[in-house]
Amino acid sequence: MARTIGSHGPTTLEAIRKAGVRLIYENGYEAMSLRKLAAEVGIQAGSLYNHISTKQDLLFDLVQDHINDLLRELDLALAGKADPVEQLRAFVSFHVTYHMTRKREVFIANSELRSLEPKNYDAVVALRGAYEQRLAQILTDGVSDGVFEVVDIQVATFAILALLTGLCTWYRPGGRLTREAIIAAHEKLVLSGVGAAQAVTGEVRETGRLPHGAAAGARS
Amino acid sequence: MARTIGSHGPTTLEAIRKAGVRLIYENGYEAMSLRKLAAEVGIQAGSLYNHISTKQDLLFDLVQDHINDLLRELDLALAGKADPVEQLRAFVSFHVTYHMTRKREVFIANSELRSLEPKNYDAVVALRGAYEQRLAQILTDGVSDGVFEVVDIQVATFAILALLTGLCTWYRPGGRLTREAIIAAHEKLVLSGVGAAQAVTGEVRETGRLPHGAAAGARS
Known part of the structure; x- marks a missing residue:
């Protein structure tokens, strides 16, 4: 044809x-x-x-485009930020927000790596590595500046990405918490997790709770 | 037949x-x-x-047995520990160790919930909820005791479980880090993440690094 x-x-x-x-x-x-x-x-x-061309090409395009979108939009979110604490906060906010709207693509990118042919698999792993490297560099810079305390940069990078991506398994729009409240909760866990607790916003730190009005939450 | x-x-x-x-x-x-x-x-x-009996029953048994094993072994790991900091440390150590050896079962339990028939799906979600509840209770107790600072217990529970389970996507035996070093890195992230930084073991806290001899690491 x-x-x-x-x-x-x-x-x-x-x-x-x-x-x-x-x-x-x-x-x-x-x-x-x-x-x-x-x-x-x-x-x-x-x-x-x-x-x-083929079913394999369709899968490869879907996964590759997803990670390329992530990379491009992350770089926009980080643009102009030089301080590791600000960068990490921007990374968390970007990753959480992005993953709120791409649940299916994220699931496919994670669960169907197994179905990529070797050449395609290698290309996707390299792209994913570039995304991971952005976070690893922020952590490395923060440790160099003495504002983060991290046991192992590689483990922390993978663990933080898993923490943030985990949202996809439970988030539903219109749940108990606002998007802002969900971002704030993740920001606290990640920034405190790397020892930058003093960098978390005053409101959350002082009360240990979300601002009033953070509404009603969901797990379907 | x-x-x-x-x-x-x-x-x-x-x-x-x-x-x-x-x-x-x-x-x-x-x-x-x-x-x-x-x-x-x-x-x-x-x-x-x-x-x-059926392919569906096989899937259900595999997923259900996996979560029942998790629950039973978690309760053994927590037995006799009353302090939330000790409990959280035991939870992290148990979950990481268990997931080092059950990569396939974990992947199936997470990716094939979609394939469970409604009755089976509900049963598995209830079991998973019981496991999540163990962690949520530890966090709640720690907040009550004033040793943890958590923005939202539910979000923190899901996020910490995702962080710890993320290990399955990269861990390979015989890699750069020993099991103990990997557990210590996760312990630091989680305990600090909930504001219990002072509770992390002295060696890791003082140096911000793993003990010398933590050997050579893997991501395939």
Whole structure:
């Protein structure tokens, strides 16, 4: 089937990606058939190949684009911040906020690394390494400046990323806590965890509680 | 095929469970066929039903047994400890150690909740809730005693569990750090994170580094 350049190309591709994310999230990559994917989008199975090369390429693109988005937006969030404490606070706030809205992509990026072919796996691990390195560098700078106390930078990097990403398993919009309250709770854990307790905002530190009005929370 | 009570019953069941864990870990529950599972064990597909009722029951048993083991062993680890700081240290040490050896079971328990039928899902979420509640109670007691400073108990509980479980994604035996060094690094992050920095062991606190001889580390 010839590759067509039609006006609906990008729209169809976007629909394929969205359906792909949902199907992989719900059943896993191995269990997703291209026939089912096409049916979800409302096109013939053969027409998929006008938009994607293979199922593997679709998975790779989804995971790769997710991490590239993360990297690009993180660099915007960190821009202009030179102080490690400010950088770490910005990192926490960015990572938590981003992960509140990308639960499915995050799940796929974590659970379907197993399904990437070796070349694709290596590329994704390298990208993920670049993201981890941003956090590792902040921690390293904070230790150098004497404002952080960290036993092992690598373990702390992985542990903090896991802590922040864990949000994806329980966060639901409209729950007990506001976004700001959730960010503040994570900020306290991470900044205190690396020994920068004095850097946590006054309101949280003084009372040990969230400001009044932090409303009603969710775990579905 | 009639159900047989043979001397190899438990052995075969154990082989089925092990193969099931591996296949689900590698390809996902939906993609695991019972035919393939039987072939891995070296029995006829029909013979599976001498040992398990359904594929769903196998998944449920694997996940449920994993969390029941966790709960039972946690209670042993906490037995006789009344001080929240000691309890939290014991919780961290137990959870990290346990998760060093159960990477596949943990991955399945987290990634295949989606594949549990509603009744089974509810049972597993309740069991998981009981485990989470152990940690939440330790945090609550520590706040009451004035030794912990926690913004939100529920968020801190989920975040600390995610932090500790994150180990499964990178830990490999024989890496750069000893088990003890990895436990110490996690202990520092968690105890400091809840404001119990003064409770962290002197050696780690004073130097901010691991003892010399903490050897050579891994991420594959």
